[in-house]
Amino acid sequence: MTRYATPADGLPPQTAIHTGRAVFTEAYAVIPRGVMRDIVTSFMPGWTKTHFWVIARPMSGFSETFSQYILTIDPEGGSDTPEPEAGAEGVLFVTEGRPLLTIGGTVHPLAPGGYAYLPPGTPWTLKNPTRQPAKLHWVRKLYEPAPGLEVPPPFVTNEQHLSPAAMPDTKGAWATTRFVDPYDLRHDMHVNIVTFQPGGLIPFEETHVMEHGLYVLEGKAVYKLNRDWVEVEAGDFMWLRAYCPQACYAGGPGPFRYLLYKDVNRHAKLRGPGAFGR
Template sequence: MSYFTPPGGLPGQSELLTDRAIVTEAYTVIPKGVLRDIVTSNLPGFTRTRSWILARPIAGFATTFAQLIVEIAPGGGAERPEREPGVEGVVFVTAGALTLRLDGERHVIEAGGYAYLAAGTEWAIANDGDALASFHWIRKVYEPLDDVAPPRSFVTSDAEVEPRAMPDTGGAWATTRFVDPDDLAHDMHVNIVTFQPGGVIPFAETHVMEHGLYVLEGKGVYRLNGDWVEVEAGDFMWLRAFCPQACYAGGPGPFRYLLYKDVNRQVRLTDPSGGPAGGRRW
């Protein structure tokens, strides 16, 4: 498997600044050329680490999640990465190898490695190797249900989970699902979607789920709201609820992306104090 990882650096002074970055009321596209040294952030509690923050809750846009690309140099890491109570997460490694300590167990996760980190889980992450390591970190406030036990943490990988072909597509469109979509304990899914060259989403999906889509491999043309946008490995698409979306996969190889969506919760119309909740999903 191949997973694009931003190299950082800065463009030369002779390069044109024209790029494909765009922010609209319905979607945002952050192309790979934007992920440069000058837009990185340090993270509290981490050493020898930098990050590109791709998404965070914004009023009037997408509000359910944050997504970061985190790069850890040899010898770096964090003993307590998640410092916010009630927040769950997913880690997906795109380059190098990381040591994950999770509920007292040690896991070495390489490119393609996937970890679901339940809210309240004690975990730590470190780069014990001699090369840079990079991962996506998707974070969301967990929304519990009174009659359903919360999910438990687990570690797996892209290679260990068989993609499921979408019905009537002949395998041109498949999804690697890391959790059972019918398991109500999970209130978010982070999957990998794969299209073979020429594969399509043949209708404009328009739904309540918010999305973060990071292109891991290949290229395609995405229909976002009323626009056709070309995307390639390393680009990030950020979609608010009800943004119409469809795509055609280019070639010559597969078009794959890491996909976040919020799922399995009713729309809450009041907050705990009895006032309006602004349509937040619970």
């Protein structure tokens, strides 16, 4: 069974060396797993027995389209009113535990690798009825309507039910598990899983308009971010603004996998500060 990285509990010992890998620049941020400790968590209205690591949020001049949380829902915790903002869509991805997601009265038992898309205006609840904590990612974005396109429906699946699609001419060394058809223009964001086998790489510096959140689920690699090569490992989060050059080399010994957010399929705004809804 696939295991997914999650934040560490507690604090480092007082004898720990301070040197770390956390960095925030004009083009990217790296939040290593070692700094995602209990002391930096938040509690949110409408949620019980749940704490949140807020690892991305819209910031003027940086990434402006999305927020991303890591949640730990303790036994008997959860929410009947999870989404506070009208017009927001969301994706849930479970890394540990077996929470229950209810969408419009239909109950969906989730397990590690579980994935749910929640369109704007959808009534949903999330509870943890088990004796073990449940841990998951929650990506949120204001949905951007487009002429002639309906809002996509909710769906629930698991990455174990899907086959990664190899990128062209890579012989499977670089593959993407896609939860949404890239030609389905109803969707204005994709949250996928990218997998590199040892020795796999992005052989050029991707430089594009899409913003990214990359949470490393498994393995380690060196990642090119703007001008810098950065070592990353399971549990690290990379946060990239638009046009930040990026590349990757996965050195092994096992696969390198990350959960990837990107905004897609919409025209650039020509009025206002840029983010939809402002």
